[in-house]
Amino acid sequence: MLFPESWLRAFVNPDLDTDALAHRLTMAGLEVEGTAPAAPPFSGVVVARIQEIAPHPNADKLRVCQVDDGSGAMLQIVCGAPNAAAGIKVPLARVGAELPGGMKIGKAKMRGVESSGMLCSARELGLSQDHAGLLELDEDAPVGASLRDVLDLDDTVFELKLTPNRADCLSILGVAREVSALTGASLSLPRFDPVPVTLQDRLPVEVQAPDLCGRFCGRVIRGVNARAQTPAWMKSRLERAGQRSVSALVDISNYVMLELGRPTHVFDLRRIQGGLTVRWARAGERLELLNGQIVDLTPDVGVIAAGEVVESMAGIMGGEATAVTLDTTDIYLEGAFWWAEAIMGRPRRYKVSSEASHRFERGVDFASIPEHLEFTTRLLIDICGGQAGPLDDQLVNTPPREPVRMRLDRCHRVLGVPVSRDEVAGIFTSLGLPFQIEDGDVFVVTPPSYRFDLFIEEDLIEEVARIYGFERIPDVPPRARAKMRVEPETLRGPHALRARMAAQDYQEVINFSFVEEAWERDYAGNADPIRLINPIASQLAVMRSSLIGGLVANVIHNANRKQSRVRVFELGRVFTRDASVADGDLAVAGVSQPQHLAAAAWGPAVDEQWGADTRPVDFFDVKRDLENLLGVLASRLRCIPAPHPALHPGRSARLEIDGRPIGWLGELHPRWAQQNDLPHAPVVFEIDADAVSAVPLPVPSEVSRQPVVIRDLAVWAPDGVSCQDLLDTLARKIQTNANLGIVRDIRLFDVWRDKSAQNPEKSMAFRFWLQDREATLDDATVEQCLSMLLEALVGAHGVRPRT
Structure with missing residues (x-):
């Protein structure tokens, strides 16, 4: 927010210079992002009057002016400005003056005529970009006076960077309240006499949406002169606050908004058919805004309508249909x-930015609307003339002002300083916060109508800290006992999971928790995702229920930038509907927020090198990475073939540990790979992080001194029997037979199919490691073990030995 220092000092004038005032505001939470002079430095420029003007004898476009600069002698100056005329007052750069950019003025001859100075435009003085003619000054400007004094050009423009909760400071009045509280300087509010009511005309207004509009005020004003000139003082303040002067009616509305924080709207009364209705928009309605943009309205957008015709977007921007023009004579002030x-x-959704919506989104004072409309009416009548009707005020549904309690001892604990009760009372009084003291040291504050940021005890403690002064709070480092904690052996936290993934050549990424709706539909099969009420971008409108979409987008981003190998992972929360979830400190009713770990690998399985052939990463490469991540849990992992919306129907698996589903592993569906122009599909997995964070406690065992015996067993199995089925059968047999306790490990090392065979069978070869703790194994014992294991496979799956 921009504003000139002189405007602020018209409300409150503390005994501080510009730098000290900026520092005080910044330390109170109203960050002064910068200060700049209202005009560039120049000297020797005064107010002058053109007394006479005559054509230049040797140039058609130049004229010779006789100018009174207050020195008692007329100056002859040659000027080519088209608006130069006898009787007007303009800036004069005398001989010896220095203008912005270092230009020095001296006597000169222009086409044979001597010129003693230069008449200046606003652009030549660095006041604006207007170079159409001389800068015309008010008639009451004293001739010979310094232009810097007359136009108050030694002013300073402040730029405030406000936090969203301080909407009350989006005005000169709001900042002045803060300065008064910080410095103790008295606050001077604008004084005016209300305009007498000379008309009885009223415009009927019906508020149909109390959840949209809580209070509506307005009045009819007839006979205004829309072509009236905006006063120079008002135009100067607006320009220094970053506002462009448009017309008197618009300028007055903008001025009141900047000075008092009150957005208003001026309708052309003659262009309103019937009365006004405040309601929610209907599907299919359209509106042409003041900026010429045509928008399609939705039922969650508030509008002001005249009959069936929508006139404006409530609180955002007016419509072109009822906009005031220079020919407007009758208006309705709202x-x-x-x-x-x-x-x-809503403004972000329609890509519409307005000063009014910026304030209404944050909260605007609802109690002072009649007073502010009276002030606006006084400015309109004084500048544009006219007659005013009665003020209609409909109080529909305003926010309750719930008291907020602050315990003094709690304030002391949070701030770390014993602010006295009297000082706290003085702080609340200076801020205009009405309060009562209960139970000795409990302040009960009723927030005023313009403070929408005071809800809880900590809000009041913050107010005490701001006004008390952060610089007065001692800089004492916290003290805590340095107690060493034992890291639990059975728990792998998020940092350990990240370290394991990074150790396997995966890079961590952090994606938005809100994603495109198409990602939820395509990658998660979620037709009813959790929608955002206020998305930061139109395409990021829903909460993610899977991490796969973000990782695929990371792969695509890198592939489009000629990266040939991508391995990324993300550890983050996903969001799904769950009616069983109740509200809590870290929970929202109806929303489950588990933490997932997902990874994606794309490109060659290993970096390009001379020692290994280049081949694309496949399902089993990523499965190996997942098993390395799980560690001791890998032996309990089961991959169950199952379909998933994001994955290849024949190359995807549901992951289970001890029968409990923990996630998915597979190759991206060819449809999505083709849609995203990927030459080959990435392989991804996504698991529940909590399910793999708890690991069994390691159990030590004695190392056997006996040699290990290795034997192989190959069997023919039906095509529908998986390797895991055979391994599970072998594990159950070993657990139920004490004689098979010598089997230490079993691994599959070969799979082969005879394509010429009539029956669809496959040969699987297993390698067994056998070892006894007490004695060396003989051949008979080993053969007996293998026979029992083979019998188990034959009985359970109908396999036959391969010879």
Whole structure:
């Protein structure tokens, strides 16, 4: 927010220079992002009057002016400005003056005529970009006076960077309240006499949506002169606050908004058919805004309509249909309180930015609307003339001001300093916060109508800290006992999971928790995702229920930038609907928020090198990485073939540990790989991080001194029997037979199919490691073990030995 220092000092004038005032505001939470002079430095420029003007004898476009600069003698100056005329007052750069950019003025001859100075435009003085002619000054400007004094050019423009909760400071009045509280300087509010009511004309207004509009005020004003000139003082303040002067009616509305924080709207009364209706938009309605943009309205957007014709977007921007013009004579002045929840996000959705919506989204004072409309009416009548009708005020549904309690001892604990009760009382009084003291040291504060940021005890403690002064709070480092904690052996936290993934050549990424709706539909099969009320971008409108979409986007981003090998992972939360979840400190009712770990690998299985052939990463490469991540849990992992919306129907598996589903592993579906122009599909997995964070406690065992015996067993199995089925059968047999306790490990090392065979069978070869703790194994014992294992496979799956 921009504003000139002189405007602020018209409300409150503390005994501080510019730098000290900026520092005080910044330390109170209203960060002064920068200060700049209102005009560039120049000297020797005064107010002058053109007394006479005559054509230049040797140039058609130049004229010779006789100018009174207050020195008592007329100066002859040659000027080519088209608006130069006898009787007007303009800036004069005398001989010896220095203009912005280092230009020095001296006597000169222009086409044979001597010129003693230069008449200046606003652009030549660095005041604006207007170079159409001389800068015309007010008639009451004293001739010979310094232009810097007359136009107050030694002013400073402040730029405030406000946090969203301080909407009350989006005005000169709001900042002045803060300065008064910080410095103790008295606050001077603008004084005016209300305009007498000389008309009885009223415009009927019906508020049909109390959840949109809490209060609506307005009045009819007839006979205004829309072509009236905006006063120079008002135009100067607006320009220094970053506003462009448009017309008197618009300028007055903008001025009141900047000075008092009150957005208003001026309708052309003659272009309103019937009365006004405040309601929610209907599907299919359209509106042409003041900026010429045509928008399609949705039922969650508030509007002001005249009959069936939508006139404006409530609290955001007016419509072209009822906009005032220079020919407007009758107006309707409107000021309303719009609920912030009804405005939030709508301007961003329609890519419409306005000063009014910026304020209404954050909360605007609802109690002072009649007073502010009276002030606006006074400015309109004084500048544009006209007659005013009675003020209609509909109080529909305003926010309750719930008291907030602050315990003094709690304030002391949070701030670390014993601020006295009297000092706290003085702080609340200076801020205009009405309060009562209960139970000795409990302050009960009723927030005023313009403070929408005071809800809880900590908000009041923050107010005490701001005004008390952060610089007065001692810089004492915290003290805590340095107690060493034992890291639990059965728990792998998020940092350990990240370290294991990084050790396997995966790079961590952090993606948004809100994603494109198409990702949820395509990659998660989620037709009803959790939608955002106020998305930061139109395409990021839903909460993710899977991490796969973000990782695929990371792969695509890198592939489009000529990266040939990508291995990324993410550890983050996903969001799904779950009616069993209740509200809590870290929970939202109806929303489950588990933490997932997902990874994607794309490109060659290993970096390009001379020692290994280049081949694309496949399902089993990523499965190996997953098993390395799981560690001791890998022996309990089961991959169950199952379909998944994001994965290849024949190359995907549901992951289970001890029968409990923990996630998915597979190759991206060819449809999505083709849609995203990927030459080959990445392989991804996604698992529940909590399910793999708890690991069994390691159990030590004695190392046997006996030699290990290795034997192989190959069997023919039906094509529908998986390797895991055979391994599970062998494991069950070993657990139920004490004689098979010598079997230490079993691994599959070969799979072969005879394509010429009539029956669809496959040969699987297993390698067995056998070892006894007490004695060396003989051949008979080993053969007996293998026979029992083979019998188990034959009985359970109908396999036959391969000879």
